[in-house]
Amino acid sequence: MAVKPIEGGVTAAKGFLAAGVHCGLKAKGLDLAVIVSQVPAAGGAVFTTNKVAAAPVLLSRQHLGTGPMRAIVANSGNANACNGERGMADARAMAATAAEALGIKPEQVFVASTGVIGQPLAIDKVEAGIKQAASVLSIDGGEDAARAIMTTDTRKKERAVVVDINGVQVRIGGIAKGAGMIQPNMATMLAFITTDCAINEDLLQEALKEAVDESFNMITVDGDTSTNDTVIILANGQAGNPPIQEKDGAYSAFLAGLKDLTRELAKDIVRDGEGATKLVEVKVKGARDFAAARQVAKAIANSNLVKTAIFGCDANWGRIICAAGYSGVDLIPSQVDIYLGDEQVAAKGAGLPFDEDRVKKILEGDEVAITVDLNMGGGMATVWTCDLTYDYIKVNASYRS
């Protein structure tokens, strides 16, 4: 069940083409992506749980499950959220334009948008961009597609893996965007995954949900769940493996590959969190169950005070136990152990003398691990976040203008 990372992203799997173009929603840079499977593909998707869901989310939800899918069209620079009836009409126009350009049906197209909320979409620019992108689709276009979905991201996020399924090489590749308004719930900002695996659509959806729960749903930049979060997967069967129809060894191998891919893409998002200088891994163990562990880990990962202390390389573990205490989980303070990296800084809820220089070095690393052991049971969860810095304020104090 070996999973091996390979080069590439959304065109790493057989039978997928992509393109990214500049249509003018952003002042400069690519802002429109099209991803196409050359043959009909099983489709899966998970979307934001925000009650205020953007028009493209509402439309893609309608398209999911109507039959084989063929394409994804996405723009950056405008979220097409909170635009009323016009927003829905614009999302439908995006699907229709892509369908016409590609010679497929509108309901075979997933639509996604990301950017400012509450500003009408310049649909003429988007339609021109879709036509242009459709005319330059290629295997080499995956990287442009990755760039075309970026907003405050400072770097493209693409990953691909190959999985051996009973002797057949199956590829899974994906791209993602997201740096702020990140605390996905059922999905994150945007991630598009393609695979040449042959797999039943129900199993594909189930595998996607499980992988997303352990990856995109376990990261947070600022605790804000977006209106546009969307993860989409297309599986076109071009690898030639016997189609996966049940939860056998082949399914497990595929799931392992998908989990690896989504976890790495999710960590890429946190690493590129707005203003972030560090990736912070918060592991909570010894909880009554997984849900309790996750709740404590999320409280710690969302604490502005913990995140500023990590930015300042300050071993202020009191803020960590404080966040655990208000998480809503019933814990016993006098049983809590805390580690920064591999150095224990608190035992049974009270401070230990520790080597300040050694801990400072740990906190100065690019990746900082916080471990909290509640010593109450076997529940464990890991959440990834980033530090909170001056640049987060800078990026967000005038995003709209």
Added chain:
Amino acid sequence: MAVKPIEGGVTAAKGFLAAGVHCGLKAKGLDLAVIVSQVPAAGGAVFTTNKVAAAPVLLSRQHLGTGPMRAIVANSGNANACNGERGMADARAMAATAAEALGIKPEQVFVASTGVIGQPLAIDKVEAGIKQAASVLSIDGGEDAARAIMTTDTRKKERAVVVDINGVQVRIGGIAKGAGMIQPNMATMLAFITTDCAINEDLLQEALKEAVDESFNMITVDGDTSTNDTVIILANGQAGNPPIQEKDGAYSAFLAGLKDLTRELAKDIVRDGEGATKLVEVKVKGARDFAAARQVAKAIANSNLVKTAIFGCDANWGRIICAAGYSGVDLIPSQVDIYLGDEQVAAKGAGLPFDEDRVKKILEGDEVAITVDLNMGGGMATVWTCDLTYDYIKVNASYRS
């Protein structure tokens, strides 16, 4: 039922003395406060709901309800939280030292601490400070007491009001501290209130809870609920009013005064929020009930993205409706109206053209009002918060060192 603001704080009511001294927990500045009623007083208190409660909180909870109270002793510079058995012993030593110096019983003393979590208290310094403070108690000492409980606060917070209860002038005064780790639940950082009202202890406790729910429990600076939150009230009856024994007009008059006082102290805390440049009032109306309104208001008030936009004077109302959407409250996006100050910026969940210059001026004010109308019912709640700025990061990146 007129409530009038008057000068002073914790010694504004008859029969109270106070002092603030420097005992050496902080490098400079006052760090130890003692407040005393000259006669036995009814006592009330509410404390943090954080599962990790500090030793002084645990001790004060034990003392509450054991009989008439006489004094409050509080230190800043060290929270005496997460210090194990030694922490409890130190809290008891603070009560015992104050009791001996004042000629009262240890269980008549409320104890409070605020500062860094998880560092043992220098109890010798604290004991010397308590003795010194007890020797300089005076009516003029209220202001020193207000200063002695400050940590990252940039200014003292004291307020007092006078209420006419059936022709008798009753005074209520208080001091508070707090600037970060502020999202009180049942109580806030530290607030000490004194009144010369004669009132039954059960009614006093009930009035305190109701006032705290509408004031300290409705503010947030950073969403972090402290381990040390404590609000204490002492009522010594020196005003000479007929003792309040039931929920009559006199009780209502007292409650109105107490609510005024606690709301102003709570807003003082937010105004002085770490790095804050603005007081932000988030009013949610048209919700199904009060709880739903509060939940939406808290989500908006705790959104880093909303708070940075306010700092940057950016009318990014999309972030406001986004936060409402993920608050967990079942709302109908296409019914939501949003106002910045008195300018409506969104109607039925979609943007309105608005006067950018006028809105920019509104956002540039010291106090910014956000109103969200869910148009679903009669539930309404107001939460106060502050903006999120570069200086919040600066204050918190190296608090401990």
